[in-house]
Amino acid sequence: MHVPPTSYVAAFDTLRQATRSRTTCRLVVFVACLDVDALCGAKILAGILKREMVPHRVSPVTGYAELRARCTELDDDVSTIVMIGCGALVDLSTYLEDEQREDEGEDEEEDEEELERRRMKQRRKIYVFDSHRPWNLQNLFGSENIVCFDDGDVGDGLLEAERQAFQTLLELGPDESSDEEEGSDEEDKDSDDEQEIEDETQESNDTAEAENSSPSSKRKSPSSPRSPSPSARRQKSVKQLRQEVEDVVGAYYSKGAMFSTPVASQVYTLLSFLGDTSIHDLWLSIVGTTALDRHAPQLYRRLFPLLRDEVARLNPHTNLKLSADDNTLITQPDYRIFLLRHWTLYDALIHSPYVSARLELWTDDGKKRLHHMLAKMGVPLTVARERWTHADMVLKRELRSRLQSVAEGYNIGNVVRTGVTRKFGFRGAVTAGDAVEAVAALLESGRGQTAIDKENVNPDKTEEDEKENVGTQEWVDNFWCGWDALDDVELLLHGIDRARMIQKAVVRTGSALLDKDAVKQLRPFRLAMLRDGPDLEIFSNPVTLTRLATWVSECKSEQTDKQSALVIGALDSKRDTYTIVGLPARVRPRNRTEDEDEEDEEEDDEEVLRNSFGIAFQQVAQETNARVKIDCFESSVVEIKRDDLTGFLEGMSMVDIR
Known part of the structure; x- marks a missing residue:
């Protein structure tokens, strides 16, 4: 379910009532540990909880795999989970439930107490503050135990078409057109035809007397030509409807990743409504x-x-x-x-x-x-x-x-x-x-x-x-x-001193790439790979590599009128892997005066950058059977084994990147 900004306080009151305890900690706050915005949002929320005397524990996580493992390890007393800077992109109910099912497969024989403990874990309430988009629609519209703090997009009706399509999919239920059903299509068709003939004959007999005075009424016989059966028409219409709504949902997910209202701003909105x-x-x-x-x-x-x-x-x-x-x-x-x-x-x-x-x-x-x-x-x-x-x-x-x-x-x-x-x-x-x-x-x-x-x-x-x-x-x-x-x-x-040292390394490495013309233009994107250099080790961190990618992308976009996406990778020799980051083509902003800096919202909407590399990485990894790890909260970051890099990049060169 989703909560509009006007209902933030009501959602927080529910959280507060469920987690207040004098003896145990019932609330755990998971925070994306590489995100400055998530860090600031968690800091504000921790202050709110402290003033409200709500026992809680802040737990930083590096990716979805660690988030899943930490959720499984939580004590039974934990009834509420808050996710900050993560959780919006995946179906949390299924993702966390799969981990529990794997654990159940290890111990098939469980007593009633253990089963009750697992039921309690499934009833946990999960609150999500996340600026990553697109939302997983199951989190928004499909589960009452998952509360997504909406920044106004859902409440303003911007996702109305997606909501209706998702609700229609829930009403239709799972798609039963499996391979087994395809094998029995002929038998089902024969039996349906026979049943339909009997139904039509009985219907004709029942209505013959009432329609006997009508000259246009004609009685159908089993041997007369028949129109398609209602069941066949109904099946066809259901398949067509399912395909239409699946196209709507698929189009929503395929637009690419983007950022919405920052987490820190959302939590501060809650604080403003609380008047503190x-x-x-x-x-x-x-x-x-x-x-x-x-x-x-x-x-x-x-x-x-x-x-x-x-x-x-x-x-x-x-x-x-x-x-x-x-x-x-x-x-x-x-x-x-x-x-x-x-x-x-x-x-x-x-x-x-x-x-x-x-x-x-x-x-x-x-x-x-x-x-x-x-x-x-x-x-x-x-x-x-x-x-x-x-x-x-x-x-x-x-x-x-x-x-x-x-x-x-x-x-x-x-x-x-x-x-x-x-x-x-x-x-x-x-x-x-x-x-x-x-x-x-x-x-x-x-x-x-x-x-x-x-x-x-x-x-x-x-x-x-x-x-x-x-x-x-x-x-x-x-x-x-x-x-x-x-x-x-x-x-x-001290962090400012560290920032200067890191930026020097970024400019040194980026300048070397541009001087050596090491940024190659492929058909769908530009490509640069770091395999050696004095600063290679620090670029194994995806945040630092993203900083370098942003610098290189901005420099290349000013060199030529052709705007193109960028893929940049860095070798991690200790783990024998490459960390790869994909950035979309930059939108060159017009020069603004200081007074215009916050105006022109309509134009700003056109400047929204959507990153489709997350979808492309998953698609190419499946096609090439490359050993990859897509675990970062930023979907455009992937880690791949060194031996699989060549095949993976060849596959990426054939993908259309918007």
């Missing part, structure tokens, strides 16, 4: 929403005016005098320049995906254009290479106007926009965009135990120990590091 908002929760909502700006900019532009109004409501009077406990939020000009306030202006421009793509800064000519632009702005290179915190105050005040004066000439008309900044007393201020980069870097690399700073690696650690720590456990540890950073500004600033 705070500056810190609003900050978390803004960070979670900003995290989707890279993948779904139209969502950010649509939601930012609402967040800006909320900032003005909770901070009616901005205190210009700095104090140690000043944690206010302010809206002010922001820049699409990577970590400007924590770097030099020159390095921030070089490593900015937006500026780098439009000036082609990975080339010598691009760097000359950058020098020429800085000269037009009146910024010497010596000043541009100074730490921004030590830069001249005149430059800081006039940067906005200087950038706008040269923006159109260098095709960076969107470089200036409005953003939100949070003050942290005397320790400085951080913009929402910088906070996203910091938290994402901590989720990718933690506090520093990665390949980008090998001096921190324990020399006593053996190769076997390293293999054991590769993968999910490391990502879970990084999740808690990011969780703490949302409350600890010092850790957040």
Whole structure:
């Protein structure tokens, strides 16, 4: 079932009443551990539950397989599950029930107590906050134990055709046209014909007397030509109806994956209805929403005016005098320049995906254009290479106007926009965009135990120990590091340092791919594969690889008018696999003024990016029998064995990617 925003409070009251306990924990919150938006949403929800004195446990998960295993291992006392950043794409009732059935197959002889325990698990209530689309229609319309927090699409009737088609499929029941029925079609047809003849004869005899006075009435005999039997017509109409509604449902799923309202924004909406908002929760909502700006900019532009109004409501009077406990939020000009306030202006421009793509800064000519632009702005290179915190105050005040004066000439008309900044007393201020980069870097690399700073690696650690720590456990540890950073500004600033190091690796690797012309244009998409290099190890993380793919895709889209999807893969030598990410063709946005940044919603709808690589990966994996692992909450991420890569890519080259 689905819950519209106006019913969020009623759904939460049901959750609260079912999970309040003084002795046991009845509520478990599963969170996608590589998602900044999910992390912020879980942080807001944890605060709500703590204030309501609801015992709960937060459990980060890396993929659907781990989610399934964790659900199976839950205690019998757990009556409610909340999924944040996951759960929308799969049929949860069937997916989790299959795991229970597998366990039942191992122990066929069970006592009544064990059977009752399994029935209790099947009656668990599951609440889903997820921004991934498309919804699995079974979760929305087919199960009362699964509660999906709708962002308004279902309530506004945007899925009405899909709802009617799905309800029709439920009424029709399972398709009985199996192979066994095909084998007995002839016998069924003969018996149906005989039965139909008898029925028609009896019907004619019963109505003959009543219709005898009518000259047009003609009595049918068994030997007279017959029209198709009602049962045959009925069977044909049922098959046709089933095919029509299946086409509607299939078309809905085949549109591709996309993002909807961020999870942090949904949970903050619940908090607003509860009347318990705070500056810190609003900050978390803004960070979670900003995290989707890279993948779904139209969502950010649509939601930012609402967040800006909320900032003005909770901070009616901005205190210009700095104090140690000043944690206010302010809206002010922001820049699409990577970590400007924590770097030099020159390095921030070089490593900015937006500026780098439009000036082609990975080339010598691009760097000359950058020098020429800085000269037009009146910024010497010596000043541009100074730490921004030590830069001249005149430059800081006039940067906005200087950038706008040269923006159109260098095709960076969107470089200036409005953003939100949070003050942290005397320790400085951080913009929402910088906070996203910091938290994402901590989720990718933690506090520093990665390949980008090998001096921190324990020399006593053996190769076997390293293999054991590769993968999910490391990502879970990084999740808690990011969780703490949302409350600890010092850790957040450390995350900014990590973000700079990761972005350097991304720009180094991406520049090498473009310089060597290693991004090949295939028929349906562009392809780039990483097999060696000094930074290869960090790209085994799908979030870091997606960051590289976004940088390369944006650069290639500015090089040519032909917009094409991108598939990029990186070798993980420790596991002998390739991690592959697929991104759809980018939509080149028009240059907007600062006042237009949140307008033109109709045009934003046309800019929605749908990613069909998840469907293509599954199709090609089945056709080629490749050993793949499609387990990430992002459907466009797949892990494949090294030996199966060639056949898999050949199969992908034959698929039509929209």
